[in-house]
Every structure is written in C-alpha cells, then in structure tokens.
Amino acid sequence: MYTYSDFDAAFVAERNRQFRQQVERRIDGSLTEDEFKPFRLMNGLYLQLHAYMLRVAIPYGTLRSEQMEMLAHLAETYDKGYGHFTTRQNIQYNWPELGDIPNMLDDLAKVEMHAIQTSGNTIRNVTADHFAGAAADEVADPRPVAEMIRQWSTDHPEFQALPRKFKIAVTGAQADRAVIRAHDIGLRLHEQNGELGAEVIVGGGLGRTPMIGKTIAEWVSLEDLPAYLESVVSVWNLLGRRDNKYKSRIKITVHEHGIDDIRARVADRYELVRPAYNGAHMDLFHQIAAQFGSPAFRNVPTDAYGAAYKADPVFRSWADTNLSAHKVDGYAIVQISLKAHGETPGDASAEQMRAMARIARDYGHDELRISHEQNVVLPHVHTSDLPAVHDILKAHGLATANIGLISDIIACPGMDYCALATARSIPIAQEIATRFDELKLEHEIGELKIKISGCINACGHHHVGHIGILGLDRAGVENYQVTLGGDHTETLALGDRTGPGFSAEEIVPAMERIVDTYLAHRDGPEETFLQAYRRLGMDPFKTALYGEQPSKRTKAA
Amino acid sequence: MPRPFTPKVVTANALMSGEVVYLSADDQWTPRLTEAEVLTDEAHAQLRLVEASARQSEIVGVYLADMAPTDTGPEPVHFREEFRRTGPSNYAHGKQVDL
Numbered sequence: 193m194y195t196y197s198d199f200d201a202a203f204v205a206e207r208n209r210q211f212r213q214q215v216e217r218r219i220d221g222s223l224t225e226d227e228f229k230p231f232r233l234m235n236g237l238y239l240q241l242h243a244y245m246l247r248v249a250i251p252y253g254t255l256r257s258e259q260m261e262m263l264a265h266l267a268e269t270y271d272k273g274y275g276h277f278t279t280r281q282n283i284q285y286n287w288p289e290l291g292d293i294p295n296m297l298d299d300l301a302k303v304e305m306h307a308i309q310t311s312g313n314t315i316r317n318v319t320a321d322h323f324a325g326a327a328a329d330e331v332a333d334p335r336p337v338a339e340m341i342r343q344w345s346t347d348h349p350e351f352q353a354l355p356r357k358f359k360i361a362v363t364g365a366q367a368d369r370a371v372i373r374a375h376d377i378g379l380r381l382h383e384q385n386g387e388l389g390a391e392v393i394v395g396g397g398l399g400r401t402p403m404i405g406k407t408i409a410e411w412v413s414l415e416d417l418p419a420y421l422e423s424v425v426s427v428w429n430l431l432g433r434r435d436n437k438y439k440s441r442i443k444i445t446v447h448e449h450g451i452d453d454i455r456a457r458v459a460d461r462y463e464l465v466r467p468a469y470n471g472a473h474m475d476l477f478h479q480i481a482a483q484f485g486s487p488a489f490r491n492v493p494t495d496a497y498g499a500a501y502k503a504d505p506v507f508r509s510w511a512d513t514n515l516s517a518h519k520v521d522g523y524a525i526v527q528i529s530l531k532a533h534g535e536t537p538g539d540a541s542a543e544q545m546r547a548m549a550r551i552a553r554d555y556g557h558d559e560l561r562i563s564h565e566q567n568v569v570l571p572h573v574h575t576s577d578l579p580a581v582h583d584i585l586k587a588h589g590l591a592t593a594n595i596g597l598i599s600d601i602i603a604c605p606g607m608d609y610c611a612l613a614t615a616r617s618i619p620i621a622q623e624i625a626t627r628f629d630e631l632k633l634e635h636e637i638g639e640l641k642i643k644i645s646g647c648i649n650a651c652g653h654h655h656v657g658h659i660g661i662l663g664l665d666r667a668g669v670e671n672y673q674v675t676l677g678g679d680h681t682e683t684l685a686l687g688d689r690t691g692p693g694f695s696a697e698e699i700v701p702a703m704e705r706i707v708d709t710y711l712a713h714r715d716g717p718e719e720t721f722l723q724a725y726r727r728l729g730m731d732p733f734k735t736a737l738y739g740e741q742p743s744k745r746t747k748a749a
Numbered sequence: 750m751p752r753p754f755t756p757k758v759v760t761a762n763a764l765m766s767g768e769v770v771y772l773s774a775d776d777q778w779t780p781r782l783t784e785a786e787v788l789t790d791e792a793h794a795q796l797r798l799v800e801a802s803a804r805q806s807e808i809v810g811v812y813l814a815d816m817a818p819t820d821t822g823p824e825p826v827h828f829r830e831e832f833r834r835t836g837p838s839n840y841a842h843g844k845q846v847d848l
C-alpha cells in the first residue's frame with residue numbers, strides 16, 4: 193500500500209500548521225466567518241444542522257489497520273463514539289468542536305491521512321473499485337492510477353477554484369463497482385495491444401440533472417493520461433458555467449457543447465499540455481505502482497472453511513451473501529455489512545472500527561477497503577480463516593448477512609445531519625430494513641438495491657438504485673419520490689419515476705407493494721428485480737402503487 | 750395587502766461547539782428554543798438579526814427562523830427547525846439528551 197513520501201508528509205504537516213493558525217485566528221476574532229469559511233472548507237470542515245462536520249478522505253477507499261484504528265480514536269476522543277462512511281469513500285464525524293479540529297488533523301497526519309479537498313470547488317477524493325487488487329475479474333489494479341491522480345490533483349494550482357466540485361472514479365475490472373459513468377471523469381483501465389491504458393469517460397453525474405458519462409477517448413496510454421486529464425479539466429475550467437451553479441458541472445458543459453466539440457477542444461489543449469510531461473511522471477508512477485504489490489498470499493488447506501460451511505447454517509448464509517470471488521485460489525473477498533437491520537447505514541462505532549482493524553491485521557494482510565455502498569471490505573482473507581473472522585464479526589454486531597439485498601441500503605445523512613437536506617433518509621432506511629427483516633423475505637427477494645437521498649443532490653445515488661427514493665419537502669411535509677429500474681453497474685441506467693411521492697408513513701408499505709409485485713410476476717428466483725422490471729416495465733408496479741387493486745399482503749393483513 | 754408577518758426567532762450555531770443556539774430577549778445565546786425571544790415585528794426582527802450577526806466571536810451561521818408562538822414558547826413552523834431544536838432521529842446524540 194502507498195506510504196507517504198517526505199514531500200507528502202511535509203505538505204500535509206504544513207497545511208495542518210496553517211489551518212491551526214486559521215482556526216486560532218477565527219477564535220480570537222481576527223477572522224470573520226466569511227473570511228474563515230473558504231479555509232475551513234479547503235480542509236473538509238463543514239457546518240451542518242446540529243454541529244460542525246469533518247469529512248476525512250479515504251483515498252480510493254483503501255485503509256491499513258492502523259489507519260482504521262486512528263479513525264476509531266478520533267470517533268472516541270473528539271466525537272460521540274462513531275463515524276459515518278459515505279458513498280464517496282470518505283468518513284464523516286458529525287460532532288467535532290472547532291477547537292479540536294487542528295488536533296484531529298494532526299492525529300490523522302500521523303497515519304498519513306487528511307481532509308484536504310474533501311470540500312470546495314476542487315478535484316475531490318479519487319474513488320476506486322473497492323475490490324481493487326483482489327477481484328477475480330480485474331485487468332489492472334486501479335489504485336496506482338488513483339494515487340497518481342491524487343498527487344496530481346492535490347493542491348494543483350490551476351484547479352483550486354474550478355467552476356464546481358470535480359469527482360473522478362477509477363476501475364480496472366470488467367464489472368464496474370465504482371459507478372464510473374456517474375462521475376465527472378470515470379476511468380476504466382484496459383489493455384490495447386498489450387499496453388495498459390484507460391477509457392476516459394466524461395460528463396456523468398447524478399444530482400439535479402442526472403447524466404450518464406460519455407466516452408471521450410476509448411484508450412489513452414498511462415503515459416499520456418495525466419496530460420489528457422489535465423486537458424479535460426482545463427477545458428472545462430474555462431468553459432464551465434460560473435454564472436449558474438446548477439449548470440456549472442462538466443456534465444452540463446458536455447451536454448451543451450456536445451461530446452465531439454469537447455473532444456476537439458481537449459485535443460487542442462492536449463497539444464499544449466503534453467510536452468510539459470517529460471517522463472518524470474512515469475518514474476513517479478512506477479514508484480507508486482511498486483507499493484501496491486500483492487501481499488504474500490498463503491497456500492494452505494481450505495478444509496476449515498468447508499467444515500464450517502457444512503456445519504453452521506448462520507455461517508453458510510453469511511458466506512453465501514457476503515463473500516466474493518478472489519483472484520487467488522483459496523482466498524475470498526469479505527464484505528462487512530454496516531447495515532445491521534434497523535441501524536444507520538454506513539455508521540461504525542469506535543469499537544467496531546477497532547474490531548475490523550484487528551481482523552485485518554490478524555487475518556487480512558492488514559488491508560481494509562470502504563465501499564461506495566457504505567460497507568467495509570476485507571479484500572484478502574484466506575477461506576480457512578473465515579470461520580474465525582465470522583465469529584469476531586458476530587461478537588461486534590458486524591456479521592449481518594445482507595450484502596446486495598434489500599436491507600443493504602445506501603442512505604445519505606439526510607435531514608438528520610445535512611444542512612442541505614429537504615427530508616430525512618436515515619429513518620426511512622431503518623424502517624425498510626426492519627420491516628423486511630420481520631417479513632424474513634430478503635433472501636427470497638434476492639439482489640435488490642435501495643438507494644435513498646435526502647435531497648436532489650443525490651449523495652445517496654437514488655437515480656441508480658433498483659429502487660430509488662428521493663426525500664423532498666412538499667409544502668412543509670416530508671415526501672418521498674420513488675424511481676424504479678436504476679442500475680449502478682457497467683450497464684448504468686437512471687431509474688424511472690413511478691408517479692406522485694409518498695409520505696413518510698406510506699413509504700414502507702409502498703416498498704412492500706413493489707416487492708410483492710416483483711415476487712408475483714418474476715419468472716423464478718433467478719430473475720432479479722432489475723431483470724423483471726426491464727421485462728415487465730412500469731405498469732404492474734404503477735398499478736400496485738396507485739391502482740385500486742390492493743396487493744395480496746395488504747388484503748391478508 | 751402585505752402578507753402577515755410570521756413570527757421569528759434568531760438562531761445560529763455556537764462558534765466553538767457548533768451547537769444550535771437561539772437569541773434570548775436579554776441578549777444571551779441559549780440552547781433552548783423555549784427561552785428564545787419571539788419576534789413578531791418585521792423591522793424589529795431585522796434589527797435583532799443585524800445585532801446578532803455582529804457577534805462573530807460567539808456564533809456562526811445566524812438567521813431568522815419561522816415560529817408559531819404558543820403558551821409554552823415558540824414552536825417550529827417547519828420540520829427542519831424541529832430537528833434542529835431536538836437533534837437527529839437516529840441517535841439520542843443531540844439536544845434531546847439534556848433538554
């Protein structure tokens with residue numbers, strides 16, 4: 193895994209020293225809030241509904257156990273004992289006090305972490321496939337490229353005052369687990385004539401005007417990639433609409449000018465930019481890549497796994513649901529669900545963070561990942577260790593077997609914390625998960641992703657949920673709009689609105705009617721909700737939601 | 750006819766702790782909405798907002814919030830202010846602990 197160079201360490205220390213002084217000057221009155229606000233945002237400090245919020249970047253979602261332990265330490269020392277993992281592979285602390293922030297940042301720097309560019313109109317934390325370096329379908333590990341982009345974009349003098357925020361995601365696998373077509377730039381690493389490069393996708397994004405990213409270049413070699421990315425951002429930096437914040441993202445620029453026009457402008461710009469990259473960047477890239485080597489995988493018998501799988505139905509259910517194929521025989525990728533039924537999606541207590549760190553150290557080659565789906569991943573666990581891992585997870589309330597199921601809900605903080613929210617999302621997620629747990633239906637329902645946002649900004653990715661829920665304020669009452677048929681994978685699709693929204697009381701019954709309709713109409717258990725929706729279309733669901741005909745369960749109740 | 754003025758309170762977050770606070774009639778910042786000064790006159794409300802905004806070393810993000818006056822004190826008109834005065838609904842981590 194990447195460790196800071198002297199340059200990185202000095203840069204973060206200097207920024208922290210500057211910010212400490214800025215905080216002091218705010219507190220002693222030499223800075224007004226208007227003067228201070230740009231500084232605090234540059235360092236990830238927001239003012240939310242009930243308190244300040246510190247957003248810490250987890251670059252490409254990768255953590256070592258000592259880093260996870262530091263996140264636990266922060267939660268315990270400066271917050272109320274927990275942290276919230278977000279859809280952008282960040283962690284948010286909801287209750288820090290202003291005077292503590294400089295100490296929190298210094299603590300983070302001890303384990304090579306920071307909160308720089310987690311806010312403001314800059315290039316934000318670069319996200320990546322959470323199975324990076326482990327997935328069986330991987331062509332190349334996206335993390336060295338993501339780290340190169342992190343270094344290039346951090347404090348980049350040209351890109352500190354962009355028209356709006358800018359988000360980049362990278363995958364190196366066939367399956368897209370990083371939602372790359374919903375980012376300002378999405379990169380898909382692949383080979384051409386044996387050489388590694390990237391497909392470059394621009395202008396994707398969710399929010400008020402959701403757009404699916406378009407391919408601007410089928411393949412750019414790794415060597416040319418930084419200059420190419422710089423050209424894309426710099427074309428948008430000039431063209432992007434600064435007059436209207438709803439039209440400022442690159443998706444609107446691409447939409448208004450057309451992808452061909454943008455491609456031509458990028459090509460022109462590239463001619464100017466490319467000569468400045470004289471090869472030193474490739475030396476750096478190779479140094480970075482060398483730090484992302486595979487761990488020393490063990491080749492030992494897997495009997496313990498088979499025995500536990502046979503003997504213990506709880507373990508079996510968890511293994512069937514929460515494990516994914518690893519590139520190395522005998523290994524598995526473990527997803528730890530942060531979606532225990534009725535709990536807040538994405539939250540982990542300090543004690544849980546420590547437990548996960550310990551498992552990673554003892555059984556997981558010291559590696560952890562945070563997924564955009566707000567779960568934690570142990571990318572490399574030998575299957576013979578899985579029974580022991582499962583036991584520890586169970587003891588800490590972390591063994592919920594629901595990855596990919598209806599209770600594995602993405603939910604943004606919504607109006608319980610977020611100052612921009614129009615409605616709450618967390619209680620809706622809690623109620624849906626609790627209800628389907630009571631019904632004991634979720635394994636029968638199979639793969640079904642619900643994603644909830646508390647406002648049009650779509651941090652909860654509702655557009656790409658199989659079922660999406662958007663919380664709105666309708667005349668002073670929380671109201672929830674439902675979309676169906678979204679898809680967050682390589683076949684990215686935006687969901688269709690069912691019709692009028694539902695009140696907070698109506699939304700769980702509405703989910704039940706949708707699920708009942710699916711179960712009644714599917715071709716069999718192998719036809720997933722999304723497949724069934726694509727075959728059936730909206731009509732039966734609409735009838736179930738709004739028609740006169742009450743569903744079977746409602747009748748029976 | 751001008752629309753009737755919705756009564757307001759001055760609210761903000763405390764500079765150091767970030768906690769939601771309200772301006773009382775005797776110029777104190779109080780964490781309790783019940784102790785807030787209810788402003789029923791528009792011009793007076795604007796004046797109180799300007800005065801409060803000058804207290805930069807105490808608070809951040811000051812604004813006027815709509816309220817309905819009741820016998821037991823101001824009641825939020827909008828659910829957002831209801832959450833601000835109580836705390837989040839998923840944990841008893843906000844004001845609901847002490848109030």
Ligand code: SF4
Pocket residue numbers: 604605606607610611612613614645646647648649650651652
């Ligand atoms: S979607 Fe809206 S409510 Fe949810 S976290 Fe984003 S800005 Fe806040």
